[in-house]
Structure formats: C-alpha cells, structure tokens
Amino acid sequence: MNKPASLDNIRIVLCQTSHPGNIGAAARAMKTMGLSDLALVNPKKFPHVDATAMASGATDLLDGARVCGTLPQALAGCSLVIGMSARRRELTHDLVDAREAATRAISVASGQKVALVFGTEMSGLSNDELIQCQLLAMIPANPAYSSLNLAAAVQVLAYELRMTALQSAELPAPEFPLALHDDIEGFYAHLEETLVRIGFLNPLSPKRLMPRLRRLFARAGLEKEEVNILRGILKSMQRSQDGIPPPPDL
Amino acid sequence: MNKPASLDNIRIVLCQTSHPGNIGAAARAMKTMGLSDLALVNPKKFPHVDATAMASGATDLLDGARVCGTLPQALAGCSLVIGMSARRRELTHDLVDAREAATRAISVASGQKVALVFGTEMSGLSNDELIQCQLLAMIPANPAYSSLNLAAAVQVLAYELRMTALQSAELPAPEFPLALHDDIEGFYAHLEETLVRIGFLNPLSPKRLMPRLRRLFARAGLEKEEVNILRGILKSMQRSQDGIPPPPDL
Numbered sequence: 001m002n003k004p005a006s007l008d009n010i011r012i013v014l015c016q017t018s019h020p021g022n023i024g025a026a027a028r029a030m031k032t033m034g035l036s037d038l039a040l041v042n043p044k045k046f047p048h049v050d051a052t053a054m055a056s057g058a059t060d061l062l063d064g065a066r067v068c069g070t071l072p073q074a075l076a077g078c079s080l081v082i083g084m085s086a087r088r089r090e091l092t093h094d095l096v097d098a099r100e101a102a103t104r105a106i107s108v109a110s111g112q113k114v115a116l117v118f119g120t121e122m123s124g125l126s127n128d129e130l131i132q133c134q135l136l137a138m139i140p141a142n143p144a145y146s147s148l149n150l151a152a153a154v155q156v157l158a159y160e161l162r163m164t165a166l167q168s169a170e171l172p173a174p175e176f177p178l179a180l181h182d183d184i185e186g187f188y189a190h191l192e193e194t195l196v197r198i199g200f201l202n203p204l205s206p207k208r209l210m211p212r213l214r215r216l217f218a219r220a221g222l223e224k225e226e227v228n229i230l231r232g233i234l235k236s237m238q239r240s241q242d243g244i245p246p247p248p249d250l
Numbered sequence: 251m252n253k254p255a256s257l258d259n260i261r262i263v264l265c266q267t268s269h270p271g272n273i274g275a276a277a278r279a280m281k282t283m284g285l286s287d288l289a290l291v292n293p294k295k296f297p298h299v300d301a302t303a304m305a306s307g308a309t310d311l312l313d314g315a316r317v318c319g320t321l322p323q324a325l326a327g328c329s330l331v332i333g334m335s336a337r338r339r340e341l342t343h344d345l346v347d348a349r350e351a352a353t354r355a356i357s358v359a360s361g362q363k364v365a366l367v368f369g370t371e372m373s374g375l376s377n378d379e380l381i382q383c384q385l386l387a388m389i390p391a392n393p394a395y396s397s398l399n400l401a402a403a404v405q406v407l408a409y410e411l412r413m414t415a416l417q418s419a420e421l422p423a424p425e426f427p428l429a430l431h432d433d434i435e436g437f438y439a440h441l442e443e444t445l446v447r448i449g450f451l452n453p454l455s456p457k458r459l460m461p462r463l464r465r466l467f468a469r470a471g472l473e474k475e476e477v478n479i480l481r482g483i484l485k486s487m488q489r490s491q492d493g494i495p496p497p498p499d500l
Contacts, residue, residue, distance in 0.1 A: 029402055034392040057395055099413070139409065140416060142284040145307055152279055152405040155398070159389065159406050163349065166390060199496030200486035212479060220470035229462060236450035241490050246449030 004034070004165035009109035011037040012154060013074045013117045015129055020045045022121065024054030024062065025151030031058035033158035034165075038065040039074040039115075054151075071117070071129055079112035080105065083125050083133030084153060086146055094135050101137030102160035116157055121150050179227040187227050187234075188214060194234045198241065254284070254415035259359035261287040262404060263324045263367045265379055270295045272371065274304030274312065275401030281308035283408035284415075288315040289324040289365075304401075321367070321379055322435065329362035329428035330355065330471070333375050333383030334403060336396055343386045344469050351387030352410035356418060362428055366407055371400050381461060382431070384468035429477040437477050438464060444484045448491065 012030055017023050023046060027038060038061050040046055046067065055062050068074040075081055082101050096104070105114045117133060119125035130136070139148060139156050148156070179187075192210055195201035201209055222230075236246065262280055267273050273296060277288060288311050290296055296317065305312050318324040325331055332351050333343075346354070355364045367383060369375035380386070389398060389406050398406070429437075442460055445451035451459055472480075486496065 025399065025402075028397075028399060031395045032389075032391045032398045032402070034394075056399070057397055140412065141282045142412075144284075145281045147278075147307060148282045148405070149275065149278060149306070149401075151399075152275075152282075152402060155402040155405055156409050159409075162390065162392075195483065195486075198483075198486045198490035200483050209479070212476065216470050216472070216476050220466050222466070226462065226466050229459070233445065233448075233450050236445075236448045237487055240448035241487075 004162075006106050006109040006165050007034045007161065008036070009111075009113050010035055010105060010161055011039055011074075011078060011113060011115045012158070013039045013041060013071070013115050014043070014150070014154075015041045015071060015117065015125065016120045017043045017046075017150065018121050019150075020048030020051035021054045022150045023048075023065075024051035024056075024058075025149075026118075026154040027051075027055045027061040027065070028058040029151050029155035030158050031061055033155075033162040035158050035161065036061055036064070038062075040065055040067045041071050041074050042069065043067065071132055075115050075117075075132065077113050078115040080108045080114045080135070081117060081133045082115070082135045082137050083117045083130050084119070084157070085130075085136045085138050086124055086141070086148070096135065096137055098137055098139045098157055098160045099164075101135065102157070102164040104135065105161060106164040118150060118154060176223045176225065179222045179224045183224065183227050184217070184222055187217075187222075187231055190231055190234050194237055197238065254356075254412075256356050256359040256415050257284045257411065258286070259361075259363050260285055260355060260411055261289055261324075261328065261363060261365045262408075263289045263291060263321070263365050264293070264400070264404075265291045265321060265367060265375065266370045267293045267296075267400065268371050269400075270298030270301040271304040272400040273298075273315075274301035274306075274308075275399075276368075276404040277301075277305045277311040277315070278308040279401050279405035280408050281311055283405075283412040285408050285411065286311055286314065288312075290315050290317045291321050291324050292319065293317065321382055322431075325365050325367075325382065325431045327363050328365040328431045330358045330364045330385070331367060331383045331431055332365065332385045332387050333367045333380050334369070334407070335380075335386045335388050336374055336391070336398075337388075343380070343383060343465055345386045345388060348387055348389045348407055348410045349414075351385065352407070352414040353418070354385065355411060356414040358428060359415075365431075368400060368403065381464055382435075384471060426473040426475060429472045429474045433474070433477050434467070434472055437467075437472070437481055440481055440484050444487055447488065 012035060014023060014026060023043060051062055052059055082105060108114050139153060196203050264273060264276060273293060301312055302309055332355060358364050389403060446453050
C-alpha cells in the first residue's frame, strides 16, 4: 500500500493543548496513519520532554510542527476546515460523523489542503474557534462517557482518513494456492468411504452428515496442501485399522 | 443512540502489558465506545497508579477487570477469538482489516462472546498466543511506521466495533451457534491424540501438522454441532482401531 497523496494535504491543528504528552501521542497517531502536517496553536508547553517521549518514532512530526499564535495562521492555505466536537453545539454548523467527515476531507484533499481542528482537552473548541470551521465532526461515542483522550480522537480521525484514502487498495492476495474443485471432490469421496469403514456413517441411513461436513470445509476454503494433509490422515486411518504399520518416515 | 447489546458480548484481552498506563488508557478507550469487559493476562504491574490516572473516568472498568494467569482462562466462554497483529505472520490465519474484523465480531456477538486479543507493546502476540486465535486482524497502518500505541489500537478497534454495532442492528445473527473456545481446544487435543494413535503424527517430530490443522479449522469458524460431529468421528476411529463394533444405531 503506497501512501495515498491525498493524506499529504491533510493538516491536523491542535488548539491550546494543555498536556505536551498529548501532542506527542497525537503526532504518533498521525504518523501511523500516514499524516505528517501538524500545526499547534498556542500549546501550553512545547517543545517538551513528555511530547518527545510520547511521540515515540514520530518525533520528526514534532520537529516539523508549526507553532502558531492564532488559529487563522494555522489554517492559512486550507480550503476546508473541519472542527472536532464532542457534543452537539448551539448554533451548530453541519454536524457529521467521523466517517462522513473523512469522506469529505479526502475528496477535497485530492487537490487542496484540508484542516482538522481539535480543541483543548477540557473544553474542546471555543465559539471563536468554531466559527472558523465550515463543518463539525463528531465521533459517535458512548453517550454515558464520551470523553476520548485527545490523541485517541486524533487516532480515530486519522484512521478514518487513511481508510477512506485507501478505499480502492486491496488486501494482499492469498498466500497459499487453493485446492482445485476436483481434488476437493476426491477428498469428500475418500472421507465418506473412510467414515463408512470406521462405522461412523451408515450408508443405508446417511442423514445429513456429508452435507454438513462439506459445508464446514467449504467455509474454510481448502488449500491444495491442506487437502493432501487431510487425505494423508484418511490413509493412515485405513492403514491403522487394517493393522498395517505407518510408513518408515513417521 | 442506545447502547447496542452486542457490545456487551465483546471482551478485550490484553496480554503481558508492560506499562500500566496503557491498561488505563485502553480502559478509557473501551468505555468511550461502550465496551466494558476487560481481561488482563499477566500484566507486569496492576493495579497501578498510572493505570488509574490514564483511565480518567473509566476506573470502573479497571475495578471490574479480570486478571488471569493464562490466555485460555481469559478466553473461557468465548466463541470467536480475534488476535490483533501489526504484521503478516508466517503460516498466517485468515488476516482481515479492523473493519472486517468488527463486522465478524458484531455478527457473532449478537448471541455469543467474542474476544479481541492484544499482545505486548514491544512484540505483539507470541506464536503460542496466536495459535489460540481463529482470525487475525490488523489496522491498515503506514508501512513506514505502523507502531500504534496499544491503547490507540484498542481505540480504533473499539471504534470500529461501535460503528458496526450502531449500523447493523439489522444484520442477521449466525444460523448455527459457534463452538466455545474451550470445546474447540478439547477437539484439537482429541485430534492430536488420535493422529498419534493411528501413526499419522509422530510426537517426536510433529513438524507443523497441528498448527496447519488449527489454521484450517480456525478459518472455517467451527460450530458447536460440527465439533460434536468431528469428535464423534475421532471416537469411531479409535473404537474401530481397537476392534470394537460401532454402536447399534449406526
């Protein structure tokens, strides 16, 4: 999975963050999801040893972070500004969930800069800050306890942005070749014959046994090598029942 | 948004966590998403003041956490066990992304318990732990820096679980109940014993046979009734080898 270019156009803006550890943890969250543009508006303490410690392998984002005196400075050059909100606000803007926000952000970010703005740990964004946003986004949290840690909220949004950006990317192809249909049918025939021989399946009253076993293995999606193993087991069963010793290599 | 009942059936299992602060932060992440069942396998330090501090308003989850000596204890009663992996493993199980894992988990959790298992901060899950999982899940992270903080990973999974639960109240429950983890382990033990008896498995040189068979059945997601059938087959094999006739109803 190559880095989707749209993620380069996403800026995370943290306003008046109280705990420098949260800035570091947010930087780490961003980098794990392929984001790199971080702006800090009046952080209480920055740079700070706690920020560096919590950033782990993402200290490059801290080094590159722009520290701004005002929110408009941090938003310079952005075409879409999305404010994060933990609750419904009076006089709300459009309020969407994190997934919908990511969809809108990535769509714009294919060609223009987008900012996601996070408020303080205690009270979120102020009304003066909110008014500079075009859209509000919230994470659909537990109404009984909706207080995500700041870096955890950044992680969720960054994750949604990455998932949206990767949407078309596919999971890696299967590692092991699947068995051919003919080979699987050969295994079922061998299995049925063995089950009759050991007295588990009565051919005069087979009931639903073979269909049930077929259903189980169909769900697994048998691989070529697995069919060989299973047929090896059946052979050993028959040999053992006939009192023939196992081959010398076992 | 009421709390979806399926979230009550999701258990988060943290294995050998080094930093108690991460346990607290994970508890907070869980509670914000409506999860409450936390199990800790051999935490380095717990209870601990750092865990309490990082849990913020989620200390009730720490108070209710079960501390276990082994992973099987933490998994007791679960029908689906999903291991979190930061990377592709050799001889992997099915590997799905966090969203797909959440879909599968919530579908089972409408009626049965599901565990999500997280390894240590440094090295993730051990091979012995992985082998007890039926499915592996990964967060599609930045390949250049995929190291999510433990609590951040819990946050992302808990978020996906909540999103899925909120969206899919109408998803059909599985048709047949899945087998319990305990019963599946019992089947594996019975299978191994039988394979040794029939001479297919040399206990002095077992190679990768049992892990391969576990992988196959893990992929299928064994149902309760299927485990009964498979164990019935094993019993018949043993009886037949000992020259004992099948029971009269067959």
